[in-house]
Amino acid sequence: MEHDIITLAAGAGGKISQSLLSEVILPAFGEAVLPQFHDGAVLEMGERLAFTTDSYVVSPRFFPGGNIGKLAVCGTVNDLAMTGAVPKYLSVGAIIEEGLPIDELRMILETMRETALEAGVRIATGDTKVVGKGGVDGIFINTAGIGVVEGKEMDPRAVTAGLDVIVSGTLGDHSATILAKRHGIEVEDDLQSDCAPLANLAADMRRAAPSIPVMRDATRGGAAAVLNEIAEAADVGILLEEELLPVRESVEGIAELLGIEPLALANEGKLIAFCDPSETAALLSAMHASPYGKDACRIGRTTTESPGLVAMKTGFGGVRIVEMPLGDIVPRIC
Template sequence: MERVRLVHGNGGRFSHELTERFILKYFTNDLLAPLHDGAQFSVPSGRMAFTTDSYVVQPTFFPGGNIGKLAVCGTVNDLAMNGAIPQYLSCGLIIEEGLPFDELELILSTMGDMAKAANVQIVTGDTKVVKKGEVDKIYINTSGIGMIPEGINIGPNRVKPNMDIIVSGSLGDHSIAVMGERFGLELSDTIQTDCAPLNHMVHAVLQQVGSQVALLRDPTRGGLGTVLKEIAEQSQVGIKVNESQLVIHDEVQSVCDILGYDPLYLANEGKCILVVEPTVTNQVLEILHSYPEGREASHIGKTMDKNIGKVGLQTSIGGVRLVDLLGEDQVPRIC
């Protein structure tokens, strides 16, 4: 079996071979082809979004995806959460010597597929190889840029009291899929990562009612609970959430009950939170429901002008639970 060696990262002949054999094969595009120290392209004048994420998920492969799928979708989604149309991505690989070429190829081909699905180009990259034990298999950084269409202005400063809060679907699927694989649990096949590019769905919402969308966030690390608390603090509003409106798949809830996880704090990789004017809530839900990744979208709560900085969860049994930022947790390397 062929494996990645240290010399594949030394910048010389073997680096060229690796690049030509795998990178150029799966990321093919005119901007990447010159293999200069960066990509050059034209941009129109306007507002741009720029974002970065490193992916260290363990295990590298899990039900419904792998680290490469996360790396493209995660950065595409961060751009979409800025209201931008994702366009160009970078790819920085840090590989442990000994990684089988087969695994590398599967990861890179998935990245190529996801880039196509999200309609973005991976235009520049870098590959480092380190010794056994100096990284766990492979870590990937993707950064991305995209233009923000005129009239779109997304940010915590736009959130006001009496806005509606929508979540595009179920909670916790990604975390439980990864944890199940990590611990070798024999989980139902229906538990899969929700990892998906959300940019087309989000763009459809923004095209129709963009000026009435105040904030977009994807509840990844820290989960819905942490993001809502951040919104309450940054935007200086109170937030009320109705627990009965949260969608949590039965299998996910069962695993949470057994392992003691709270779905409110589990990472998602294909979900977004939308804070919108109440006049467009139904229209937004209709658009989301028309996409597979938004079919379970739900209006979960409201912003308020009282209890500033606080998030209250109206529980099914009638009480109110205060939601704080995630504190100590037991789920490292979930993305």
Template structure:
């Protein structure tokens, strides 16, 4: 079985004399001819090549036996990434695309295995920028232990894509007995956040430079599947979600409505970096509404909460985990939070994007 990937790669290397010598993406790179083949062979496969990526076919072919050996259900997800700017402290659009799709699989309890990658490139995009994004994407996939096994490339006219857009889809396998669900939160469940909140959204605000802000904030973009695997092995988990667009507020409101429970948060327990909190105070943002790209929220039964928290804190991607709230009896579908004055306020769904184009 090991011989076929070697043969594929040898055949692929024989047909790779072409090099991209132009400094910018042109319409020819999306036209299906030699320029496009050179772009694929030199730039794309140069960064993403792996034994599962067969460029002689238009689809990936996955062994059912290999999938079945890892669990009893498939998880399948897709997402598009239009972040501006393409590069930001702590990440870039390529790294973000891999991590976002891996995490969407992970919070189903799945082991991520395979990704697809579709690129929409704007005419005039520097080839060096494309190489850098793809190199980052390849490194992120290798770090997460997933393979990018199929893809597509399109080129649009200048001004139509703001550089590049990336769409990734992912396939993973869910182990038997693991089934977190937004409908499974119960009164008494403890809500745990895996780390500091709002880092990604705050990093994008600063990286855009529109407001002339100076702050050292890194995006939290990172894969979470190993953290999830440790968590579900240690404790029953009723619900899991990565808190991306809309932040923790969006996740908890969805859970409260889907499960028919109330959820109450402790404001003093929210793990927010001082620099992010200060940025929110200046701009009028709510850290609970800011996007995260490497943090999850879990709901676990109260009797297992201490164990779940300890396991998360012992993992390098969950060292700042904190209990932030609880499910409770009350008006179903309502999320509230204690205030510093002894009262409570409603934590509503954000009305819209506080900051568009963050992922």
């Protein structure tokens, strides 16, 4: 690690996060680690089960389009769905700060209940801890999830050259919403977090396009981080077309104001998939039938050129590199 102490950048999903994982956390666990570096692990236990866990510390706790409770359920459901699993059960662990209003806690829990019902998952177990004032910021939530893998397992190393790159809708909405709320930035359109459970959409996509080797939800680090990770894992090049990217004007404006690459802004209800071009039309048709995929589109393709790199063909005909975010773009967005 370049630094001797943990910084906020270490939790932002970019290069510094990768360094913390590869140089500190994984070596510490050694042979105890199951070597599956995806959104969740697939376990052979009589049947194939997917298992994942995540913690949520978003600030502010309530934002346009959701709150920390909705985010916690959606995030874990989506991580399971990205492994090719049907999510079944969640655990909920809450660390609550002394002084949190009970009415606020009730609103968070009610949203979790509603989101779990929509996603078709049951809350099977949980834990509650209360800490003194200043111990956490209001409430932090951990959710873990178990799902059943149906069909083939998703694997980023299975991506090959010649595939279309598909995104399920507009990019960067969640981070831009959090930034606008946090900094009091006024936006002209109806920008809100895209926080949503994607399990049903992902299942429809797998049925429509059996060739899909991998799907990923573009959370911390946004599409830029996801695409760079897959390009490196699969040793392929990825060429995006700027004119095809679905980004709201308000998101572009916030990104420009703060000097941030829009592709590096996180989503909490969008996914990226790769498929054979012969299945692209059927895949997009299936996605457009879902409220969470109605704006799905193709944004580029994989190539044999520049393996491990992500590039973008600009509207002026040039090509630029889309780099892996360093980190510390938007701390505490999830």
